[in-house]
Structure formats: structure tokens, C-alpha cells
Amino acid sequence: MATAATQSGSWYIVTALVENKPGVLFRVTNLFRARNFNIESITVGSTEQKDLSRMTITTNSDEKTLDQLVKQLRKLIDVVEVKVLDTEKTVYRELALIKMTAVDPTTRSEIINYATIFRGNILDIGKETITVEITGTPDKIDAFKNLVEHYGIAQLSRTGVSALPRGVEL
């Protein structure tokens, strides 16, 4: 998976408030596929309003494609509001669970050390594996991943980005 501007174009965070009813995620992802929009991550979850869900979508796009993506999303009947967030004025986080194979004690302590530096949590330690939780920007998670990759990543699961504008901006 590519993150932070590794492809052509720039990296954008788009959020959409959508009706909380069956089939909405299907309509959105079907749209992305049908129109060939390149989506990096998509998350859906509940919001402060019971009948609305928030989708957070990250994408590497040129401006023209982003413009179409936003307009096509707005065109969906179940999509109530769409915004492109200014990453400078946005708090955004992703969570990653990374399970590494680590048997010998040196490796294990190195991993734990790195996890501490990255303010991660050790969620599980077994005889052969350590599972770390890292929360941060996608860049930070990439950096941690690059650092520990050579130990052998057994499994990795990322949530995709969740975001809100800073301060009073709604």
C-alpha cells in the first residue's frame, strides 16, 4: 500500500457524512471501482449523530481527479456532505497492529525498544511473536514498519485514516 504522496499527484483526506443505512458502503465503493478512482484507504464509523456515519477516504490523486471524486460522491443520494480536509488544519490518525516473529532475546528487546520510541503498545507477547499497536499518521506507521521489517513481519493490519478538522472548524 502506498502512502504519503508516493504516487503521482498529492495525498488527500476526504470525509463524507453518509446516511447510516444498509448498502451505503457498497454504493460508495462501487462508484470508486466503476470510475477508476484510486483509493488508498477508507474507514467507516458512527458519528455524533445516530443516523449518520462518517467515511474517511485517503487518496493519491491529481486535482482534476480529486474534483471528480468529490463531485461524484456528492452526487450519491445517500451522501449528505463531502469535504476535502486541509491536512495542515486536520488531526488524523491511523492505527496499525503489527505481529513480528521474534524468538531471540536481542530481537525482542530491540522491537520493544522501537515500540517505546514510537509510543506504541505491546499488545501480545508469545514464545515466537510480538504484536505491537502503533497509532499515528500513516507516515509514522510506515516509518515503524520500515524499521522492523527486517525482523520479519508475520501479520499486519492497518485501519486506514480517521480524521477531524482542528478547533472550531466544522
Add this chain to the structure above:
Amino acid sequence: MVEMTGAKALIQALEKEGTEIVFGLPGGANLPIYDALVGANLRHVLVRHEQSAAHMADGYARIKRKAGVCFATSGPGATNLITGIATAYADSSPVVAVTGQVPLAMIGKDAFQETDIIGVANPCTKYSFQPRVATEIPEMVKKAFYISESGRPGPVLVDIPKDVQQATADMKFPDLIKVRGYNPVVDADLSDMSRAVALLVKAERPIIMAGGGVILSGAFSELQALAELLMIPVVTTFKGKGAFPENHPLAMGPIGMHGHAEANKIILEADCIVAVGARFSDRSVGRFDEFGKGMSIIHMDIDPAEIGKNKSVDVALVGDVKSSLRTLVKLLAKKIAKRSADNPWLKRRKELVQYYAETLKDYPREITARKSLKKLRELLPANGIVTTEVGQCQMWASLHFDVISPGTFFSSTGLGTMGFGFPASIGAKAAAPKVPVVDIAGDGSFNMTENSLAVSVLDKFPVIVFLMNNYMLGMVAQWQRTFYNRRYSGVHQHSCPDYVKIADAYGAQGIRVGSMQELDKAIKTAMKSDVATVIDIPIDPDEDVYPFVAPGTGLKDMITGA
């Protein structure tokens, strides 16, 4: 509140929307709906294939400018509708399709005749509903019509599980509904409007390119007012054919792949294009990168997503073209006086029209596409409705049949669905029973839905099938002639079937003509007939459609065939 079944609530909700006619075919999963039809105020027209039901609803909608309605059962009934729904979607036509579905408890169990039709139809519907309880039906139907008919129109699917049709409940029929995420814009932004005015005031060679949006909006007099204030040429897209009277002194006909030569030529010489309800389709503009280069473009469209999709534009007026055109004309009239017809730009128009009239010769035969279509125009009253099938027949109609009364011509343009024209002509006849309706057909296309002859006879829709019969998938053959060195593959129909016998077998009228005189007589007979008439007109299989802008090339690369 009244107690009734879900099926009854559906029928009443349709009646409340003003539906007078539905086209459909029953099956296991919509039996309750068909039962509720007995004694209803709706006319039901039984089709012989569900695809045709959707095309009939579509044809009805295009003439009534109100949603047409079709019914089908679950599974194969519903999937048979899909081509018709996709056709309506591609041409922004309001159709409400109601399908039966297996009972709620059976959904997801691979039940008999279960198809996830909402999933299948998603890419070609504007929206879809599946009520889970019967009381949801009235509101969903109302929303279905609202969404289908408003903004940029389109097909909406209502998929009703059988047990929901059968369930009895106290029904409430809402008068007002609101769809939170759907708020089509009607009036364009005024500052954009003044930028458009400024561009038009200073443009020396502006041109109007009118599209399907003008017809959908019924903005005919508004369009004419703009053209006549500026006194500038009007071209259309093929979908916009007839948005402007084609016998008007400013009219130049459709542009594009098979556009009129003078229209394709003049748009290259303009300095400002006003696209009115057109979406810059590849078929109309050739190459996106070349089209309109160095010119300013004003784009009027109700769908914000169309702005900048295929073409970046200088000014976008997002709103209903009827409102946009009115405001534009009003603001322009404050800045300029009605311009004179005696201007160099219109002289150029005249020059081009004359040049191509003299240069483009007809195909050397007793009966040709051009001659037969001119004959049809001569005999059909101006308010006669014309639709087409797909292929050469369709493009010949575009080139040689002038639409005089705006909004009386339509065709499957975006999807190019063979088999559309005939059932759609029946739908049109249902919408306008007093007016003669003609389907300009090709043999291959007519084959696909010719069983609708049964409907035309039994339900008394005496339409005319103007069959330009080359016993050939002619348009494909033309491409094979042009791009594959005459290597024909899968295009011959081998003089099969006999169309006079086909018509006869259904109790319709078939007339084969051998001369222009016989054609003259046949058209007159058909217009007086109270059953559908198929006029079988022999067309030479080698007759090509020209002009031609080859795919991937620009309008400047037009081949005129002269």
C-alpha cells in the same frame, strides 16, 4: 390511515403520482402486485419481454416528461429489465422500475429466482429502494418519483420482497418528503452568470451547442430566445437533435462522429462555445484535448459532476437550463440589442451550408437512405414523433431527417441499444395517442424487440416501423469496410426474416416497397392505419454513412465521403 396490503399501497402510491399506464410482465415474486392491479385505475400493458417494458416506460417518459413505470418479477424478469434501465440511465430518462423479490426470509439463501437486482442495477440506476416493511412503500414510491424526475433525471428501482407486498398494514401516504442528501440546484449562481454575459458580449463568433438537457428541461423557447438575441449558429449533439427547430435559419444540426458536415466545420471556427445541457461526450466532440481549444467555453448543466469531467470550461452555470437561459437572456438583453442577421459569422454559416449541399452527393440508387427519409419528412406532420433504432439507420435519421417541432425526436444515444426504438415508439404513442409515431429502424435492431408487434396490435398502438432494410448489421459492416479492409465477420442477415410475413403473423400490416412512389403510398397508408405498419424499405448493404469522424480523431479530421 387505511388498512391495505403492500401491493395495494404500491398501486395507490403510483396512482397518486399520476401514473396512468404501466408496462410489465408477471411472475411468482410479483403475483400480489398483479392481483392488486385488478380493478385499479392504472392501465397495464402486457409485454412479451421485460426489456421492452423498460424501453416503453422510457419512450413514454421522454414524450410526457414524467416518469414511465415498468414491472417485472424477480430473477430473470428483473435482469431482463436491466438493458432498458441502463439505456434510460445513459440518456438521463426518468423511469421507475418495480420488481418483485423473494420473501425477506429467503434473501441471501440463493432462493429460486433470487437475484440481487439492487446490486446488479446499482451502476445504472440513480437510486434504488427495498422496503422491509409494507408501511415503507408509500413513502419510498413518492421518493422514487421525486428522485427519478427531478434534477438530472434517471431510472430508480423499487425492489419489493413478496411478503412485503402481501403484508397488511395501516398505510400513510405522505404529501411531503425530503431526501437529506439530495438537493438539485435549479438557479445558477449570479456571479457566474455575469461572467458568462461578459464572455458572450465580447465574443465575435459564439456558437450554441445544445444537448439533451434542453429537451429534458423543455427549454425550447428559452434556447431560441438566446440564439435570436445573439443571431448565432446553433449546433446540437445527437441527443440534442430537435432541441432547436432544424428548419430554423440559425440551425445547423448535430455535430460529432456522424454530425452534419457544416456543423462540424463551423464549430472549429467559433471563438466561444455555449454548451447548453450537453456533457461533451466523445461521440459529439471527437477528442477531448482538441475540442474547443483556444475558445472560451460556457457550460450550462444541472449536474455539478459534469463540470470539468470531460472538458475544462471557463464558466459553469450549474442549474436547470430553463432557468439559466432565461436569466442569461435577460441579463444579455440589458447589455446588447438584438443583433442583426446580416453579420459575417452568419454569412460563413450560409457559405458552409451551401458548400456541403452542393458537394455531398447521394448514393446512386433509386431508393436511398437520404431520399426515403426526406420523403418521410415530407409526409409526416411537424408534430409527428420520431424515434430510432441503432446503427446506420439512426445516423441517417440524424443526417437526413429534419426535426421541426422541438422535442419530437429521441433515440437511444448514450448506450446505443439496438431494439430500443420499436418498444420506445409504443411508449411514445401511449404518451401521445393522437400523434403519428415512427420508429426509423434497422433490420438487426428490429429483430431484437420485434415481438412488441403483439403489444402494438393487442393494445392498439398503431406505430410505424420505417425499416431501412439492408439485411445487414450495417454499421458494423461499415466499420469492417473502413477499418478491416472489407473483411466481413458476423454481419450478414441473409435475407432472413421476411418482415411482411412477420407483421402479418402478429396481425399488423407489412408493406414491402420497391420504388420511391411505392414508399410514398406506403407512408400514407401507414398513417391512416389503425394497426402498426412495418414498411420494409430495401437499402443497399454497401451504402455508408457520411460524414464520418473516425474514433480517436478530432472533428477537423472529418471524412465527408465526397
